[in-house]
Amino acid sequence: MDLKSKLSDGSYKLTGQRQAVLDILLANSGQHLSADEVHKRLGEKGNSIGIATVYRTLALLEKLKLIRRINLDDGCTRYQVHEDDHKHEHHHMICQRCGKVEDFPDDMLDELEIRVLEQYGFIVQDHRVKLYGLCRDCAGKKE
Amino acid sequence: MDLKSKLSDGSYKLTGQRQAVLDILLANSGQHLSADEVHKRLGEKGNSIGIATVYRTLALLEKLKLIRRINLDDGCTRYQVHEDDHKHEHHHMICQRCGKVEDFPDDMLDELEIRVLEQYGFIVQDHRVKLYGLCRDCAGKKE
DNA sequence: TTAGATGCAAAGCATTTGCATGGTT
DNA sequence: AACCATGCAAATGCTTTGCATCTAA
Numbered sequence: 001m002d003l004k005s006k007l008s009d010g011s012y013k014l015t016g017q018r019q020a021v022l023d024i025l026l027a028n029s030g031q032h033l034s035a036d037e038v039h040k041r042l043g044e045k046g047n048s049i050g051i052a053t054v055y056r057t058l059a060l061l062e063k064l065k066l067i068r069r070i071n072l073d074d075g076c077t078r079y080q081v082h083e084d085d086h087k088h089e090h091h092h093m094i095c096q097r098c099g100k101v102e103d104f105p106d107d108m109l110d111e112l113e114i115r116v117l118e119q120y121g122f123i124v125q126d127h128r129v130k131l132y133g134l135c136r137d138c139a140g141k142k143e
Numbered sequence: 144m145d146l147k148s149k150l151s152d153g154s155y156k157l158t159g160q161r162q163a164v165l166d167i168l169l170a171n172s173g174q175h176l177s178a179d180e181v182h183k184r185l186g187e188k189g190n191s192i193g194i195a196t197v198y199r200t201l202a203l204l205e206k207l208k209l210i211r212r213i214n215l216d217d218g219c220t221r222y223q224v225h226e227d228d229h230k231h232e233h234h235h236m237i238c239q240r241c242g243k244v245e246d247f248p249d250d251m252l253d254e255l256e257i258r259v260l261e262q263y264g265f266i267v268q269d270h271r272v273k274l275y276g277l278c279r280d281c282a283g284k285k286e
Numbered sequence: 287t288t289a290g291a292t293g294c295a296a297a298g299c300a301t302t303t304g305c306a307t308g309g310t311t
Numbered sequence: 312a313a314c315c316a317t318g319c320a321a322a323t324g325c326t327t328t329g330c331a332t333c334t335a336a
Binding site: 071073093095096102104109112113116119120121122123124125126127128129130131132133134135136139140 | 214216236238239245247252255256259262263264265266267268269270271272273274275276277278279282
């Protein structure tokens with residue numbers, strides 16, 4: 001784990017809380033946890049941490065690019081461990097019936113980026129795509 | 144203006160406040176105003192309205208699909224009048240240097256939606272795309 | 287007349303911050 | 312030892328809600 005080295009690069013210290021928060025995110029990499037959910041899961045593991053520290057740690061881990069921030073428009077910021085290689089970034093499909101959030105890989109926006117550069121002179125450095133609709137399970141059901 | 148008819152469809156009343164809020168959004172269609180900004184501009188026009196009414200009105204106008212909600216991750220929800228025809232929806236380019244937000248038309252996600260349906264069985268009903276990068280002005284500058 | 291709308295202030299949430307204490311290096 | 316990190320509670324900022332009053336239909 002390169003948490004320690006990433007931390008020391010910025011004169012940050014490796015603490016039990018920071019390791020614990022990252023561990024929770026790693027153990028739930030398929031989900032998109034909010035600060036409150038991280039806090040709760042830590043408590044369930046007997047690893048209680050102040051909520052302020054959870055927020056501060058999440059902000060730090062994001063700065064170190066170990067996790068990424070996701071906005072699913074549900075009233076809170078959510079987090080997910082960052083992919084190891086930047087090549088395999090991903091976006092989200094949000095089911096409007098059951099609320100499930102699935103990831104899909106990012107490998108299709110290149111054409112869009114080229115056009116945007118041509119037409120607007122806008123140089124794309126990053127992007128966020130959210131698709132809203134019906135997941136396979138819900139699409140199969142009636143009504 | 145079809146505000147009145149859209150309102151009466153749902154047994155909502157046409158009030159001066161509702162008209163005023165919509166007028167502000169219409170007069171600033173190129174911008175992305177927050178509830179607070181709408182409230183301030185109303186006040187500047189001598190048309191003071193309670194902030195709670197502004198929030199309630201924005202929620203109502205969104206339900207009537209007269210405006211749309213935009214999240215630019217700056218700590219508040221922003222609003223913009225909806226395009227008349229649903230065909231010409233648009234997305235946003237956010238400059239990471241000067242903060243300017245420009246719109247670009249939505250006419251390129253079709254291919255992506257087809258692939259997502261094929262691979263995940265996900266039926267796309269709506270989408271949100273945000274591009275982060277450098278606008279033409281900033282891309283031209285040094286440093 | 288009457289259901290719906292408004293305004294104000296209080297309440298709600300997610301998130302941040304001040305400050306004294308505790309822990310890494 | 313020195314500096315950074317933590318915890319708690321208070322504070323913040325956006326948004327919502329309760330309730331009495333007002334108004335469009």
